[in-house]
Amino acid sequence: MKAALICLVAIVHREALRFVSQRGRFLAAIVRPLVWLIVFAAGFRAALGLSIQPPYQTYITYEIYIVPGLCGMIQLFSGMQSSLSLVYDREMGSMRLLLTSPIPRWWLLFCKLFASTAISIFQVYTFLAIAALTGIGFSPAGYLAILPALIVNGLMLGALGLLLSSTIRQLENFAGVMNFVIFPMFFLSTALYPLWKMAEASTILRDICAFNPFSHGVELIRFALYGQVDWMALLWVLLAFAIFLSGSLWGYDPSRSMVRRKA
Template identity: 50%
Template sequence: MSRTPLSLHIVRAMRAVVGREIHKFLRQPSRLGSALVRPLLWFVVFSAGFNNVFGVSIVPPYETYVEYQEYMVPGLLAMVALFNGMQSSLSMVYDREMGMMRLLLTAPLSRGWLLAFKLLGGTSLSLLQMLVFVLIAFAFGVRFDLKNLPMLVLAMLCGATLLAALGLMLSVYIKQLENFAGTMNFVIFPMFFISPALYPLWKLEESGAWWLLILAQWNPFTHVVEAMRFAMYGQINALSWAVVLFGTAVFFGLAWWGYDPQRGWIKQRGAA
């Protein structure tokens, strides 16, 4: 009797985890609408209300003054990825407690592969939602050179991976679904508001809020936004790309260690 090759086991596991995430999302079209409601509200309402309040200076990557609506797009794309990353974290907690992941975590396959597939599934959903939002932004008159679209998509992919890895790491700490809302509010809103998603960082420097400026500069969400902002104009922010790539590796490594039944937090909590 021949043994099933390891590569086939890996492909089957990937199909089970990633395919399940995508099929579940496609069977629920309302999830796309609910995921885009929040950024659309900011995009339509806040851009109209604050268009004449926030002046955006001619600083890189901009070569001329831009409307506030155009400035907001990278931040709202990152918002989509952030909330989807946290949603993936909730899904992981649920699946670990009573769903499919409870069984998969006991399978004779490295947990690193399973976590990588979970990360891939969350990143795929984030990228899909972000691409839909880009189309909506085009419909509302936001324009950028289409030759920069591949670079923007790559920045979106890497940023979504970072935020999905963050959600994966946080799922280690969240023991019960009841604790999810409080933990997510503690993470989502500080990350989003202490960043250049809604206003340029020089505004903080101009107002003398140095401590907020320092926090924003150390905020990984800031660098997700800036990587996409520069990519929209065909430019590369080397620091932001370095933080995004390094942060992804760190968050995924911590999640991998945390789910290790021999050394991680899973062992300390006495979980499977």
């Protein structure tokens, strides 16, 4: 038990050190959603009318609408970036070092997941603080209430990254992750438009959005910002987390894993 905790602290600490040393990564993680918030949302405000829908009780500006989606975006990028770092770790051999630890492998992978979630939450709060400075703020209780939502969403996206890292064999393939995972997940979700707006364009697109676990992660954050729980979204995110995690544990199983294939 004690050994497991020591291991967790060390892995989180190492990931945090690595994150701090990569200032560019932090800067990109914060600037990206801010550009969306300040430039994209400003342009869209005029074009897009939003009706009153839960959890909102009054008309809101588009900037307010996309903040939860941008929080999700930060976590999406962060989760994928940590999967990139896992592929890098594997190419550089430090993954081997990790996997030869006598601590059970599922716990080691969970520690990695926990570390990447913690880092993504730190980024989200930094973004929210800057957004608040530009006048796009929420209630203090809302900021607190999104913490559990961010944890669940971060774990779900981190597990997806872990699953991808067990199947991606080389760093070059990461561009594919960008095209085939990050972009579709983000654009085909409720991050930028509500479901009914999507339905106006196409019912198929609407159905894809409703199926996308990232949509549910975003809705979970959106409701939490107003002190509410979207139970359906929570269930959906937990289900996706369970599926992604089992997939990655399967991928890292020594008896049939990717490491079995000769590198």
